[in-house]
Amino acid sequence: MAGRIVAWRAHGKTVFAHVSDSAGRLQLYFRKDQLGDETFGLLDHFDLGDIIGVAGPLFRTRTGETTVRVESVELLAKSLRPLPFGKEETVDGETVRHSGFSDPEQRYRQRYADLAVHPEVRSLFIARSKMVTSIRSFLDGLDYLEVETPVLQPLYGGAAARPFETHHNALDMPLFLRIADELYLKRLVVGGFERVYEIGHDFRNEGIDRTHNPEFTMLEFYEAYADYETMMGRVESLMVSVSSSLRSLPIVGEKIPVLAPPFKRIEWVPSLNSAAGADVMSCTDAELREISRRVGVQHPEVLSRPKLIDEIFQALVESKLKNPTFVIDYPVELSPLAKPKRGNPALTERFELFANGKEMANAFSELNDPVDQRARLEGQATLKAAGDLEASGVDEDYLRAMEYGMPPMGGVGIGLDRLLMYMTDTVNIRDVILFPTMRPE
RNA sequence: GCGCCCUUAGCUCAAUUGGUUAGAGCAACUGACUCUUAAUCAGUAGGUUCUCGGUUCGAUUCCGAGAGGGCGCACCA
Numbered sequence: 428m429a430g431r432i433v434a435w436r437a438h439g440k441t442v443f444a445h446v447s448d449s450a451g452r453l454q455l456y457f458r459k460d461q462l463g464d465e466t467f468g469l470l471d472h473f474d475l476g477d478i479i480g481v482a483g484p485l486f487r488t489r490t491g492e493t494t495v496r497v498e499s500v501e502l503l504a505k506s507l508r509p510l511p512f513g514k515e516e517t518v519d520g521e522t523v524r525h526s527g528f529s530d531p532e533q534r535y536r537q538r539y540a541d542l543a544v545h546p547e548v549r550s551l552f553i554a555r556s557k558m559v560t561s562i563r564s565f566l567d568g569l570d571y572l573e574v575e576t577p578v579l580q581p582l583y584g585g586a587a588a589r590p591f592e593t594h595h596n597a598l599d600m601p602l603f604l605r606i607a608d609e610l611y612l613k614r615l616v617v618g619g620f621e622r623v624y625e626i627g628h629d630f631r632n633e634g635i636d637r638t639h640n641p642e643f644t645m646l647e648f649y650e651a652y653a654d655y656e657t658m659m660g661r662v663e664s665l666m667v668s669v670s671s672s673l674r675s676l677p678i679v680g681e682k683i684p685v686l687a688p689p690f691k692r693i694e695w696v697p698s699l700n701s702a703a704g705a706d707v708m709s710c711t712d713a714e715l716r717e718i719s720r721r722v723g724v725q726h727p728e729v730l731s732r733p734k735l736i737d738e739i740f741q742a743l744v745e746s747k748l749k750n751p752t753f754v755i756d757y758p759v760e761l762s763p764l765a766k767p768k769r770g771n772p773a774l775t776e777r778f779e780l781f782a783n784g785k786e787m788a789n790a791f792s793e794l795n796d797p798v799d800q801r802a803r804l805e806g807q808a809t810l811k812a813a814g815d816l817e818a819s820g821v822d823e824d825y826l827r828a829m830e831y832g833m834p835p836m837g838g839v840g841i842g843l844d845r846l847l848m849y850m851t852d853t854v855n856i857r858d859v860i861l862f863p864t865m866r867p868e
Numbered sequence: 869g870c871g872c873c874c875u876u877a878g879c880u881c882a883a884u885u886g887g888u889u890a891g892a893g894c895a896a897c898u899g900a901c902u903c904u905u906a907a908u909c910a911g912u913a914g915g916u917u918c919u920c921g922g923u924u925c926g927a928u929u930c931c932g933a934g935a936g937g938g939c940g941c942a943c944c945a
Contacts, residue, residue, distance in 0.1 A: 434905070434906090436904050436905060436907050436908095437901085437904095437907090438901055438902065438903085438904065438907075438908090439900070439901035439902065440901080440902045441901090441902040441903075441904080442902095442904090443903075443904045443905065443907080445905080454904090454905080456903075456904085458902065459902075460902080474895085474896075475895070475896095476895095488903050488904080488905095489903050489904090490903075490904085490905080492903095492904095492905080494903090508878075509878055509879080509895050509896065510878095510879095510895090511878070511879040511880085511894095511895080512879085512894085512895075513879080513880080513894080513906085514893095514894065514905095514906040515905090515906070516905080516906045517905090517906095523906085524906090525880080525893085525894075525906055527879075527880070528879060528880085529879085529880070530879090530880095530937085530938095531937080531938065532936085532937055532938085533879095586945075587944095587945085588944080588945070589944095631944085631945075633943095633944055633945085634869095634943075634944065636943095636944085637939090638944095638945085639944070639945075643945090786945075789945085817944090842945075845945095866936080
């Protein structure tokens with residue numbers, strides 16, 4: 428077997444060592460009389476961090492640990508730079524680590540070293556991979572088609588965010604890194620791929636903090652002839668399927684929440700009114716500011732009315748949703764991209780899923796009326812011309828696609844970094860991204 | 869952006885009211901040791917104390933500015 432030396436205990440003519448590979452740690456036992464003077468002498472040159480290959484029979488030591496009695500050994504790669512291994516001991520069944528590698532910045536910058544010395548970090552990223560596998564198999568099982576759409580886009584849209592801009596030399600034209608997949612996926616539904624999804628990176632040229640990284644992984648899926656009710660069921664099943672697939676993993680498995688469908692559903696307006704003790708939508712602006720002050724919204728005087736209402740909702744309702752809960756039927760003012768609710772045009776067919784006070788998913792019955800869509804995009808273009816850096820322009824090609832006839836459909840976006848954070852009880856997004864965006868050293 | 873905290877050896881941390889040559893464990897190097905497991909024991913080497921400036925006989929320590937980082941809040945999906 429082969430692996431990296433992670434512990435070394437030399438006792439003169441005998442040596443005990445542990446090597447680590449992707450399957451775990453294994454103890455090795457070297458004896459001078461077994462290996463011969465020459466081979467045993469080579470062991471002097473081994474360091475922690477070296478990668479070696481050994482062969483020999485397994486046995487159990489006096490303390491019962493399975494161990495390789497090494498008959499031959501070979502150095503496969505030399506470690507010139509000491510890996511910052513801590514030492515581990517087991518106290519009452521708990522692994523206690525001493526003098527490890529703990530500076531968060533260095534761990535992110537040198538993820539290779541972080542992974543090499545921290546098995547629990549490896550297991551978190553294994554969980555990430557399993558999560559994605561589980562999502563694919565869930566959607567594939569529903570006859571969804573996985574597709575790839577452009578990362579480099581001549582126009583950006585599908586969300587409100589500032590983009591990264593780049594330039595194509597041969598075409599001498601600006602290109603933007605996508606902020607969302609949405610508009611291309613919906614073009615594909617027009618083309619007849621009635622169930623499509625994409626898992627990929629979106630890029631937003633905004634701040635970095637513990638829940639934001641400039642590039643992050645987004646899952647979006649669209650289903651023709653479905654509405655937001657259907658999509659709520661999809662999201663619920665997907666969450667349950669992911670959590671059960673992760674729960675069987677070692678180390679991280681015990682952190683994964685047990686999800687019991689159906690998730691709670693609350694309607695946006697009634698839940699806000701009961702939390703605020705007032706009919707919020709009919710409040711005057713002055714009354715809204717008063718409520719804002721009471722619930723701790725900062726600078727209510729500079730916020731627009733829809734923004735103010737949204738802030739109050741976040742403070743009173745969203746932040747208190749611990750168990751997964753669908754918030755449904757958003758006011759139309761807050762949801763410019765969603766289809767009006769059948770039977771109540773003041774609301775939209777939209778839901779968001781919250782857990783631990785954080786948004787997990789955002790979904791709509793998608794707007795498929797090209798006339799309405801054009802009016803909304805032109806409104807955005809006006810804002811953009813007026814200097815709103817987050818507003819998008821008019822995507823004529825997208826409108827053309829919609830004008831050919833876009834089936835009604837439900838669409839969902841789920842930020843996978845945040846989903847993994849929720850599943851594994853991780854607070855910082857950098858902990859679930861292998862190489863988070865960093866300032867240069 | 870605001871507040872609080874932090875920055876000393878490869879890693880984890882000390883250093884008395886401001887006082888001599890900045891210490892310890894691990895890792896590295898040398899030596900002893902044939903069932904150890906944070907192995908043990910003896911020794912060696914390793915430092916621009918984040919940077920710049922100030923106060924002082926003397927600064928890791930006090931003051932100012934800057935850089936980087938962590939946490940919280942705000943903003944932002």
